[in-house]
Amino acid sequence: MLLEGKIAVITGAGPGLGRTLAKLLRDEGAAVVVAARTAATLDQTAAEVPGVLAVPADLTSIDDVQRLAGTVIDRFGRVDVLVNAAFPGSHRKNVLDMSAGDLESWRKAVETGGYGTLLACRFIAPHMVARRSGSIVNITSMSSRLGYAGRSDYAAGKAAAHLLSHCLADELGPYGVRVNCVAPGWIASDVLEEWMRTRAAAEGVPFEEILARDVSAMALRRIATEEDVARAVVYLASDHARAVTGATIDVNGGQLFT
Template identity: 40%
Template sequence: MTDEAVTAGALEGRRALVTGAGSGLGRSIACELARHGAETILVGRTRSTLEAVAAVIGPASEVQVADVGDAAEVERLAAALHGREPDLLVNNAGIGGPVANLVDIEPDAWDEVFRINVRGVYLMCRAFAPAMVARGAGDIINLASVTGKRPLVGRTPYAASKMAVIGLTATLAFELGQSGVRVNTLSPGPVDGDRMRRNFALESARSGITLGAAEEDFVSRSALRRMVTEQEVADAVVAMLAFPAMTGADIDLSAGMIAR
């Protein structure tokens, strides 16, 4: 993605809300949705990063600061958007959490991962699904991960939280399906970017191996022996919207880290 203004496209007339939109996957997803014509609502905890993304997208974007794991803040967000609720919700906000063996993870650190990664998805769906139901149409795409579908030593809270999102999605798809609302999960594999670089550094420190060895060990688990890119994940979000019969699905985008 470049910092040039994005252009209109196939999603004209849709209003998309993307959480964690100030950086990384959220930034790429928001810009790709906007490039295809969607009006975008950028949600995150840091106004400056959100405003930088809004500057790239242009006037078809809006910044809303909120912590998705805080019920009061989500309620304030919903009130601010009353009457112009999104018909496309992308729950991308998430944190990696600690890198340590389970027995060495403090309860507060465990709880914080679930507060953002699972409670945040629950609160956002709870706040914005009713307007989709009333409209008789809408899409919710929850970002999960291939982590948890195969072992990743030292990442139990993250793995457990992302598998919880997959279960939430499957059940919510049945709750909302008869109302015309689709709910799907996108599960990326390792995404090349700042977060993975931090994870490699943490794994290097934890295990005593070099940074390069930590990256190679992780990437070697995929069939294509590479990470996926932020743009590929953003493209996948747009592609998922093109299948009217898709709901309750969990789409792996992992360069073959998961094969089934």
């Protein structure tokens, strides 16, 4: 098992990718702590991934993140892996069409993606520095380098985490702490399928036509799964990547080459 004996913290461990990350890291031998804002979400994760320690935390709150770090250290004495995966869903609105409420949603999204990632690193990384060992993996996105209309909140938040990772890799490298990114493209999910079906309906064509058109733009002719993304995280978290820092692994089926 690639992570046997390691202590891993996952922020944003809600439905979908966060839960898949928790399961795979646990299956690879890590003791896993999951954090998210909503207690009900964490309860569901804990029910589906037995053995994880669930800690409710608003990742944009200094007090909450300090409490999260303290809880982990009190329980395990150290942190070996930090995976930052928290991000609210995009509401798909063009900038010039945004209402006051939309602007506030934009601010909160970018705050979660950028500032939330910063806080988790700020209060958990010192425990890695003290041991001169650790791996931080930030889940960014293809959108951190390629913006789309209506997704400026998502792109800006992910871009903040992406460049923050470069800065932290430079700052923490001398202490043996690695910082990398995994950047998914589209991930197979009910949400993605619903979006494709909406586009198909708008164009008056079958869903299968939209799916085939989208997949044909990917070199591997397949849409990545949550497990595909999680396995890239496991690699960067493991000792197999001990000489890798400041890097980004793209998991997009060849939709975007970088």
